[in-house]
Amino acid sequence: MMKKFVYGNPVDTDAIVNDVEATVGQVPVGTSAIDDHVFSFTYALAPADKVYGLGEQVRGIDKRGWEYESWATDEPHHHEDKRSLYSAHNFIVVDGEKPFGLFVDYPGRVKFDIGYTQSDALRVECEADLKLYYFEGESVLDIVRQFRHAIGKSYKAPKFAFGYGQSRWGYKTQDDFKDVVRKLDELDIPIDMLYMDIDYMQDFKDFTLNEKEFDGRFDQFVQWMKERDVHLVPIIDAGVKKQDGYFAYEEGKQNDYFCKLEDHKTDFIGAVWPGYSVFPDFLNDKARHWFGMQYEALTKYGIDAFWNDMNEPALFYSQYGIDKLNGQLEEFLANEKDEVPYFKLGTQVESLKNSMDDYRRFYHHKGDQWLRHDKVHNLYGYFMTRSASEAFETLRPDQRTLMFSRSSYIGMHRYGGIWTGDNKSWWSHLGLIVHQLPAINMAGFLYTGPDLGGFGADTTRDLVLRFLQIGVFTPLMRNHSALGTREQEPYQFERPEDFRHLIGLRYRLVPYLYSEYLKAIENDTLMFKALAFEYKDDPIASQIEDQLLLGDEIMLAPVLTQNATGRAVYLPQAMTKVVFHADETIEQTPMDAGWHFVDYPLNELVFFIRLGKAVPLAKAARRVTDIDWNALEWLGDGRDYTLYDDDGTTKEDTLIIKNLERQK
């Protein structure tokens, strides 16, 4: 059961596609109030209540015990004490005696105090212009299904996007890119996608190519990759360099496609990678259409995959901030004897970034309304991705395009996936992705994954392998790292055969993973579930946050700490332990419910299959296109499996659902 409550004059976010009439009166649970134009919903949490959701956020699967803010932020430090990351996923489920869900459809800042100020109090707060959707159901999964139906079917990625992707911020020359493919091929390590970070562009200008490297030669370069069945995935940033003569700047400026200052005339200018830049007004239909059509600069070469970045939007600084800082610097310099300001200088410089002052200074032109950015901030990444996606209807009318974004809002799940942003090469960030996956799925994002090995900070060989052991199962399986950090491609470490083994197994699991991905799309279900979602009455299972269910068949129990050669695993029911040994043999051992210490070496893959379930397994392949879907083996003791499949490339509905029966 879904109810809608409307307060004030909400901006239409297009998050909900299967809507209902607004209900007059109070939300059935808790207390809703408006005070001084601030909306609040408060609810008394019972001691055993758990709160799930919020999508891409910090902390645990159960979100109790912290205060979160939905405010899309370019936040490279995913610390426990942060309030916001890149996305705004305002959907929560309170799982108590009578579970209910809430979707706060407000695109500005929303606070979720979930037992932070007071252990037993939930409080949601935002400006009083919103639609609040209330869901009632039997269980978390039932409520999620209703919510997902309301927000519409999730984006469907092409099948090749289930291959392995290699990335690093720092690849620049043609040889940098080609070498990755050459080296992986040489080591017999599969690859389907090669990512191009900002250095492929000329001066970080969207829709341009680095002249020195690619001028007149990009076609051949793409061809070289195509011959090897490797898809290039260029990055597109939100900001457009403010540079006279640059086509994207000139066209956008002429047509008033960029965000404006309060006068609704002057372009807002902020600095990002290309230096001073302007920001396409994706909320303006014409501007959105125009920007999306620019992707043709790359699709015309046959590029069929993109990632959208910096679209919170991130702002390094603005002229406004710099002017303010310059004044301070002049003061410091004039007053050298006053020591204290120097101590504060770092803070002042830091505050230039993603400054609220700036976010309040520019406007969007949506329909005939001018909207101040901070009131609709969380839509920016969503509408940027929608921009591309809508244009692909023209540019690549029949084909699916791989598309994922850093920032998002619920609704964007229909246009693309997300990656979880700039994580670090930290063991604790292995744990974080386990917490994030079910919540991100709840918000409708199914094509997702973390930067395997960790983006920031120096990684270690064992950490990359442990990340891969999780990444084998996430739709987006990409190893990505930052300029200046230790290189982490599989060939940078001893014994690359261990990397080959794990990445190779991914390809054997693609029929299952792709099938489960399609099922989650078609049936509005979760690909990744917390144990609590299925074993709520099991007091142990319901609090385990370092294991996950995948589909209806698999349970994952990854090793999340350094130097551990195994871990304690809780089986809420009898299962088959599956071990893909390094020597390519497969061990399958039935295990009883309860606690087990399970060996999980760095160079093997271990997971569990519920008794009575079967998982199809393909033969090894070097590219997704090479996978033979007709020669499947079986894992687990079940007798059949319902396979979802399609042609993997077109937008047509080619879905097939077939019951695979196991040969005796």
Place this chain on the structure above:
Amino acid sequence: MMKKFVYGNPVDTDAIVNDVEATVGQVPVGTSAIDDHVFSFTYALAPADKVYGLGEQVRGIDKRGWEYESWATDEPHHHEDKRSLYSAHNFIVVDGEKPFGLFVDYPGRVKFDIGYTQSDALRVECEADLKLYYFEGESVLDIVRQFRHAIGKSYKAPKFAFGYGQSRWGYKTQDDFKDVVRKLDELDIPIDMLYMDIDYMQDFKDFTLNEKEFDGRFDQFVQWMKERDVHLVPIIDAGVKKQDGYFAYEEGKQNDYFCKLEDHKTDFIGAVWPGYSVFPDFLNDKARHWFGMQYEALTKYGIDAFWNDMNEPALFYSQYGIDKLNGQLEEFLANEKDEVPYFKLGTQVESLKNSMDDYRRFYHHKGDQWLRHDKVHNLYGYFMTRSASEAFETLRPDQRTLMFSRSSYIGMHRYGGIWTGDNKSWWSHLGLIVHQLPAINMAGFLYTGPDLGGFGADTTRDLVLRFLQIGVFTPLMRNHSALGTREQEPYQFERPEDFRHLIGLRYRLVPYLYSEYLKAIENDTLMFKALAFEYKDDPIASQIEDQLLLGDEIMLAPVLTQNATGRAVYLPQAMTKVVFHADETIEQTPMDAGWHFVDYPLNELVFFIRLGKAVPLAKAARRVTDIDWNALEWLGDGRDYTLYDDDGTTKEDTLIIKNLERQK
């Protein structure tokens, strides 16, 4: 078996007190080499080798898989990817087929690459002026005992220091301090120590009192506390404000007691809390004596407890750094159109802090040698604490003084304890202290503990309680937090009775904890041990890093994740589970070896006692002095316990060792 190898001309650190003659020739294992005045020790690690030690450091109990640097650093971010924290504890044990230990007695930077660059290679590296001590023994504990004998007996804290301490950076007025005691007393929550952070001083000047608050009234203030049996613990910082007329500055300057620039004449000036400051040359005997005697400014009021801070030494910036920055700022301002430098400005401002340039610019006068600071950097906190400790021989000749420091080097363990610095209110920092405790004990530091509840970032009620469940057992049990973060005294949260329960239990355990502390001092043993140290042959126990052994009786298995109401615990042998329920009843349940899911609510205390062992338990008390050592109850199923005790206050040897037999 201990061997010493001498390379080059090592500075005498006084770390070792029971020395041996230098051995000529090669270290018995691995490869030692000197190349271009760089000493290196390399050793091929077998897959199963574990490496323990390094004291206060990041990461796990087994240090494999990272590159550490001993370089005392004011590092408020104890992230996994940091190389250095506040202390330099250059002792490691490689636990393989034939365990051995190494103590790298070099007071400048030392690198420990423990399977980072290559998974199976250990490499230690520093300048080639060092003493290298090599230890051979049967086990980790055997090697530790030999090493600890060599470095001399650990500092013995007064008994009151085993009480609960309350602290917060931000207490300023007399009422701020008195209110803490009043509120805790009112709630019947014990307290023995009240910490005074930097605001008690006038302008952050060492050995002064805030004039407005304490002028002529400090005596009464101390008296007020004494009447309530509360010990004030003022902070002392390393830097001395450069201010004409300030006695400490004038005296030190007149006598050349401060660190000098290369000319050996001009004082080095760096900014810390008081602004531009000079740095006492603690390596100079006279300066060290002089600084220590300044503590009389506080001991004369009856102050018997101190913490030494900022003694890495931390440097916010120097005039040299500022001059350089000013040049850059002028360039930026002159060239407003060049946008890129602004992006780098933050990094440049940040690099003012703890700058290597500065550490290379000043000198110590030790004996008749002038030593450049960076070559002896890691001794600074050690010799500051030694300075006070040596002066206490005169100032408080018979009495023990509570003394602990932020920075340390091995050797300092004879003069004081350490706290683990500016941790954060993060769940992951609960796990970190579990990893650090055995390693810190290995380095000789027995009086130690973390800032309970977390120093930086906002805490939560449950996190403070989970920290207290560990802090109940650490000799230093202090709740401390930073200015600007959420207040975290027990009375800031709902249901303070939960805090009373846990802190109250600490007092019941003091006879046991103090006894185990004395045992560890007297017998050169560890108070906290990794399970691996005792159950090396148990493949599960030997890799468990979230449980600890305390003494020979207790095993701790704290809950380290939010919202968990229990956890999986591994018992390497049969034990008695002890639960101090919130209603004050005590449950004792025998448990078999193996895995158990153990309930561990927020407001209870749960631990395990090995079968056949007994732990004495006192009645409740509000101050350590109120504990009745003659009315002990018993926990566990053992029949007796060897109690170590002394008068708890004097330096005289009043140690008694008695076998307590349990009444049937």
